[in-house]
Amino acid sequence: MRASRLLSLLMLLQNRGRMSATQLAAQLGVTTRTIYRDVEALAAAGVPVYAEPGPTGGYQLLDGYRTRLTGLTADEAESLFLTGLPQPAAELGLGAQVAVAELKLMAALPTPYRDASMRIRQRFHLDTPGWYREPDAVPHLLAVAEALWQDRVIEVRYHRWSPRPGEITRRLDPLGLVLKAGVWYLVAAERGQPRTYRVSSIMRLRPLPEHFTRPSGFELARFWQEHVERYEQADTDEVAVVRLTPNGIKALPGALGPKAARVALGTLEPADANGWQRATIPMESVPHAAATLLRLGADVQVLSPQHLVTHLTDHVHALARLYPA
Structure with missing residues (x-):
């Protein structure tokens, strides 16, 4: 366990440069006292690590020093193929680079690791957009x-x-x-x-x-x-105030999702004579909030902000024109 931590500490200093004992401790999940002992162990093993005093100081390696201890374990090789996001990489213009990097990695891995990595790719896939939702157009x-x-x-x-x-x-x-x-x-x-x-x-x-x-x-x-x-936590200007029927309150988790529904339900006010209750819900954007609240039909009424009310009014009128009585 300690050998793995020493290697991780060495890799952090090699890749990030100067880091304080506090930063290293946070990265490795240990105390600063442990970092002091580990740095001493590295120095005793001949690693040229030294401390720079002062408020902006920390530990760093002698300029030009690089370790060759970069071998991957089987678990580490498998985990690399769980981090692949081909669609986001393509959107960022990095699709070709990611594909080439993966081919190089596959070629460099020993056969057992290569086989394990292929099993990961065949069995796991990450699809980031939600159901029935196309990714946003992001021309810029x-x-x-x-x-x-x-x-x-x-x-x-x-x-x-x-x-x-x-x-x-x-x-x-x-x-x-x-x-x-x-x-x-x-x-x-x-x-x-x-x-x-x-x-x-x-x-x-x-x-x-x-x-x-x-x-x-x-x-x-x-x-x-x-x-x-x-x-x-709805600690933002982007909120909407709504009125909900008892059925609307029950349907809120399905419309908003569990987390946002918990936030909204925590703001419920006492029911009026007709059983309606006011609530405040977080709002990502007007189109998103409108599409979400329309799922509740006549069990919700938006009170504010006015631009959301206007957006919903225009949408409802357009629907009414499509389905005249």
Whole structure:
């Protein structure tokens, strides 16, 4: 167990450069005291690792040192083929590179590992979009990704639904791309403040000549997790206030999904004389919320925001014209 951890520590320093004992401990799931002992063990084994003091210091390897201890175990080789996402890679323009990398990996693996990896591919497949849902059209995804790789500022024309529907122009510092349930999101800083933008809502994009410096300490995975938690707890401006019948309340988990339904049910107000109850639900976008709430039929009435009410009213009138009495 310790030998595996020592190798992991060595790989972290080799691939990421200087890291503090706290960062290493968090990555390896141990205490900083254990990291101190492991670094001493590496040094005793002849690995040129040294400590840089100070607030921005940490452990690092001597410049130019690289280990050759990069062999894969069978479990590690199998796990690599569980991380393959051919469709997202293709959308990012990396489909050919991923295919070539996998061929090289297959050729390099010993026969038993190669056979195990093939079994994984034959038995597991990841399909990210939800049922009955086509992936969003993302014509500007490649341009976003290119600017992201280059730390280049972009100017986008973006369609937003709240607080007021319409088109807006923004100068953004792209910090990361996230694929969530088949939908691409851009995490970008506007005036130093990271925000989230749906890539399919970008109408025009223009790369600017300026480059930006990524904010120190920014971690995409941590930011996204916090964003998801805020969204699921309805701690956001993107909410809708609705009235629900008892049947609508029962049907809410099927329409919204378990997590969003729990959030909405936690906001239920006492029933009125007719048995209707008010609730607040998280809203990803006006079209998405409208399509979701229409599944509840006459068991729900949207009270706000007004642009969602207007969107639903127009949709219902269009349906009425198709099915006249």
